[in-house]
Amino acid sequence: MWKRAPSRNSFENLCKSIWSTYTCSSVPFSIFQKRSFHNNRLILETWKENGVETGKVIDRNTQPSFRFDKLLVANRGEIACRVFRTAKKLGLKTVAIYSDADRNSLHVDWADEAIRIGPPPSTESYLNMDNIIRAAKQVGAQVIHPGYGFLSENSIFAEKCRQNGILFVGPPVEAIKKMGSKAAARSIMQAAGVPVVPGYHGDDQSDKRLLEEAKRIGFPVMIKPSMGGGGKGMKIVHSESEFLSLLEASRAEASSSFGDTHILLEKYLAVSRHVEVQIVADKHGNCVHLYERDCSVQRRHQKIIEEAPAPGISSSLRSLLGETAVAAAKAVGYENAGTVEFILDATRLESYNEQLSSKQDWKTNPPFYFMEMNTRLQVEHPVTEMITGQDLVEWQLRVTNEEYLPILHQQQIPLSGHAMEVRIYAENPFDQFLPQAGTIHKLIYPPTIQSFSSNPSVPIRIDSGMKEGDMVGVFYDPMIAKLIVSGQSREEVRQRLVDALFHTRVFGIPTNIEFVQRILRLEEFAMTGIDTGFLERNMEDLTMPLPGWVVRHCAVCASVAQFLFDSYVQYSRQSADPWCLPALSLFRLHLEQRYSMDLIPDKFSTAAEKDKEIHVQLTRLESSEASELLFLAKLKEHQALVRILERQVILDERDDVAVKAGTKASADYMIKMKLEWKLPQDTETDMRSQPDVGTSFREWIDVYQVGSEVVVYREGLSSLNKSMTTGYKELTDSSAIVARFKRSKSMLAFERGDSLETSSPLSHGAVQSPMPGRVAKVLATVGQQVNKGDPILVLEAMKMTHQILSPIAGCVKEIHFGPNDLVSGEAMLFEIQPDVEEQTTNLENKA
Template sequence: MWRSRVAAKRNCVESFYKSICCSHICTPLSLDYGLQKHSFHNISCIFESFQEESPSEAGKVIDRNAQPSFRFDKLLVANRGEIACRVFQTARRLGLKTVAIYSDADRNSMHVDWADEAVRIGPPAPSESYLNMDAIIQAAKQVGAQVIHPGYGFLSENSVFAEKCQQNDILFVGPPVAAIKKMGSKAAARSIMQAAGVPVVPGYHGEDQSDKRLLEEAKRIGFPVMIKPSMGGGGKGMKIAHSESEFSSLLEASRTEALSSFGDSHILLEKYLAASRHVEVQIVGDKHGNFVHLYERDCSVQRRHQKIIEEAPAPGISSSLRSLLGETAVAAAKAVGYENAGTVEFILDVTRLESSNQQQRKEEDWRENPPFYFMEMNTRLQVEHPVTEMITGQDLVEWQLRVTNGEYLPIVQQQQIPLRGHAMEARIYAENPFDHFLPQAGTIRKLVYPPKTQSFVSNPSSSSVVRMDSGVKQGDMVGVFYDPMIAKLIVSGHSREEARRNLIDALFQTRVFGIPTNIEFVQRILRLEEFASTGIDTGFLERNMEDLTMPLPGWAVRHCAVCASVAQFLFDSHVLQLRSSGDPWGMPSLSLFSLHLQQRYSMELIPDKYSSTVADKEIQVQLVRQESESLEFLAKLMDHQALVRVLEKQVILDEEDYQHSQPKTWAIKTAAQASTDYRIRMKLEWKLPQESGMLSLQDSFREWIDVYQVGSEVVVYRQGASMDSTNRDKSGPGASFKEWTDSSAIVARFKRSKRMLAFERGESLETTSTGLSHGAVQSPMPGRIVKVLANVGQQVKQGDPILVLEAMKMTHQILAPIDGTVKGIYFGPNDLVSGEATLFEIQPQQKQEK
């Protein structure tokens, strides 16, 4: 009987609720918001009255086919880029109208295109746009948005903004203002956690912020010490002082970044654990006192405290430790009266963990002395939330909106939260790992994602799911005002190893042209044996940085240069044929290319100076026509050459590297498109000679080569070799076999010389360049000058800081390249500079005559 009574009451309340929503909430913002707020309050009281009569809703799970009844119908996302697009997708699925905000720099951005409405909020600088609270509130009122989702970053953890939303009768998708205030200060958060019995890292978070007091506390804690801003997150401003001598300079740098990013220069200190892992727990709480965790994520692969690869669940964590982490995270959330989605971050002591695992520590021992410490709580959705969605099949944005709507959690019983398989996420940044990871600005000329990529997956149906969350599209400009992240690539698998391999494959098929990225760098991380064996911690990148940033060997660069020249020849021949035939869609047979080949085809390539060991500024490749009835020519470059025969349906290359004396025979199938950009795919097949002593003549190898030309950029992708032999003894020579069949990708990047002589007789190609003086320093990227630290006429030593440049939310000290005198400084504080602009010049120190 009680079920029928409750159902009747529920139907009655829902009808009353919908009538009020239709009458008041969906009207323009000029209507009486007091009435709207009063109606919400009454509805809340009525719901609570019949909920008290209901038995426990244990095991309640969302019916995804049932459309929810929201007390709002229009949502504004107070953010930009990828996270705005992500929230819009769920909001649309739930039947909500969407509103984007944008700065002048984002007028034509993807998140603006995806929204139903868009409102301009100011100039490009974040302080005048995405951090302008009053402008965002006014935008919501202007379009009648009753709810604001803050995304992550910008104002997402700003209690003042959440309070302004509340004062203007706008729902804020996040925790209560009080919880944001408590957790917004890392210092206050430490105190609350200590009182709640949550273990915290030894440190200092006092009000005395004098240099003297902070240095004294650092000595007390013991070096190395972590210096971190009390406000904000994302690794901004975090520094590690390994000794007293470097503490003061790093403290000043941390304060500067904290003030720039978060408007607060308050600093806290923590003991830095050299061997540690960064493990965080996803928690969600509703307005009715229910809390669950959705397991943990490992984010230990970091550089400058910026996460690069995240995975869930954390590898090497026992079920008992997983439960304890989750319970501790929920206890932390309850201690601050939390609601909505949040993340509790822990630092895991690797030394204690390994020691305890060896001793087979029991669960009760973990509870007495856990091997982890509370770091901070993020009162928002995390960048890496997709890996949690992958392993649980839940849509966290939907959970956020339902909690904001006053509903119970979709699943209120912890034991009913699914956990299946493994997921990994890689962040794709516009940065150059081979040039000190400097952020890059520029236009994305071409953007290629893996096939069958889905933009959002809430219920992965197989282990091969590939998800891409992005806020940029082909043709977009990556500017200097915002974070340089281009996209997040997320994959899942039945096991961690399967997920790792899926991510490697997906990254290789993700191609960005026109601007350097970290894609190849991330692939190298995933291929390292240490990563594959789960031996990762926060020092992982530092230990392996030399291998991860090692340039391509000369043989690989020359190998790829030959492929690039052949592809260029095929493409240019194809274009000439199209011009002569007048058919823009024609695809002539390869034999027709011989009509346009004279004695020589010359091409000049400039290897990427950061990722190649080739010392030559340019590599000149000549395809010399041979005396033969077929189209045959010799490719020459330095001590490397290949005999090329172009056949009707394939190209044969007999390549010989005189340096290593390893001849190969290749069969290449090609295809081309006639446009300003092109891609040519080559399938290579070869056999190794018997005298190599490695493999028999029965062994053949295959690999795919993709050559892209986008503008002046030529990129060669070598996917790796594989063997095809039915007679091979699997127990053969491992090291040599691996050397020949290494499946790791080789990506060689070139620039075409400005002067090209294609289809000419092979005269030498001339290049001109204007070099800078020995002491002139160019800006490594577009940005803004923050400080000038030297004066004209000042004597400086090599390595002395001259300027501080701010770009993409980070500050960079620009150092003197040589000893000498400052001859000129060409920019001042707050000046904007373009990439490669000459910032200053040092007059070399004159040697004294004896």
């Protein structure tokens, strides 16, 4: 450190001397003639005190090396892999913990060491503080990174780490207590003059008091667990009549996820934007923000699409958000990475931008309200890394090592381009988003990707803790991966993300990939018309089934592909290519005269209901060409000629629909077909909007066979005519799965499930489980009279609770499971004996 009279020449000479001493760079010094600069090695800090130039130089090479050399991640899956990548880059040894359910998981493979901490339930493993501390001491880990979720915001766990001489990668215990509790955080923000949403966060947690406060605030209200995050336990209550039941459900989820049932209430703003600011603070009093993220596209308060920077936010509002977030962090002596979440009134965003640009007093008409602070790294942190080029996990570890922030001045934090992240979940968007359990048989990601990279020059990034062969179970969050895409503009990123999602394919278990693609293609999303009610407004369009004639095209393609697969496997194993001439010759020699199969789109398909059963028959015809096979394909009243040539399939529909397909097979049993066709005159109208009759189209069909599963993808539909109905294009131009089949022997068999409301009845009063899970609570008893729609039991799966309702009015005849019992998908849960009136109604309906 130095102090001297301000002299421009002497100051510049000193800087030049420092620069030449510590670097061998040929970069002109004029670039660094700022009062502060830094690079990866050198930090030069200067300031004025009473007119005297003061400064200090920090050389990272002379700072202490890491005080620790072995890091344990007290988490699982994707976030554990993410932390391991940076830790290994910094030369640290890594330790994974695992439950019995995760013994063969990817995060266990990635770590240098792994240690078991308990059985599958999170309360006995990833939430078991003593077991985790014991594991860290056993392997000699000096530092624990908690990831996100589980114990990441638990002040008791952070204190246990401190008591056992283990460094905790996160804020001080007191800061976690203050900001980890949503109620305490609201009080702190109010004292600091930050606007907060009207609500109740008192200690009186009785049902009576909470109901009184809800009525005072005014419905709709939001019920939120005071501890934790991730949307778990959050419930929107629209009326007094449903308050107590949703309160109980919120407490149950909070207890399961966070071990705490304290609840707070907030006024629910129906048209709002969820905008959060990433901050990082070191142990030397420095704190900066790395700009904001928009997380408004949510379902059940779980974020689906996140992007940075937030669209439609002016630079002045962006600065105000950042400054407020930094002030909030400093108010509690915060250290390490954290996120300050705000809610913005979307209906007044334009006026907010104008108000701030005119420098009016924003506190008289606040543009945003404080919601909460997450004292941890967020799931969506990669979008911030992509627009800043910074590795936030490295920042966390350096702060834990008592180093200065890698970048000390706010104006030096880069902001370049745009980034979006989507979360790929094992769930069924077309059956009430029920979480799904099962094995991932095959996993395909887009080409030219990089895992867990914060380098913005790599535009596509995958963060995942799953691999082929892994089981998505019932004990943990059903997220399979995060797909992150960056680019120069939001529109470029949106289009790139749609394409990347098409090339991301998961076999063996349903996902939300098609649903997310549809979101990205909506005009409202493209025009940045997003808010927290965006999905609810568009849900009907987002889950609309595809038209029957599209499904029929896919059925023909699936049948042809399946025929080739079967023939190849049966007769041509000696050839690596089912399209070669020897293989076709064998087809001719051994081919049955007829090849038929039944195709029934299962419950994960978006096929139209009237096509829930399709019978396809291929009949061998005589051909004048020796080099081709000729078939007649029949499905319902439709038929088409199918010609199979070497490396080519030609479909010629007899009702003037011309389909031509150039195809090829790949080693993973994928056949790709390019189709050109016209819509016939008599095509039924099974869509809201439809193209003009005679319009020509081109699309690409990918047919995969993975094990017993046959999946048909449509890779983009484009019109060959200049005019096309907009609504039709929006619906059908969706690179997505349109048919998924399961094969049994020589036929394709399917499984179709009913919705949660009907609860998959085996008979009129017998109810099946809609998913694998655990019985959290039984709400009825045998012999009890119930009405249609009454809750009978509560099922818990992937940390979410689902009430299973009675499909009819009657008497509870049998309940086959009790609390804490594990149930498989489609297991019979209970039986209801219908009332006489109900039975009479059923007989009349049958008659």
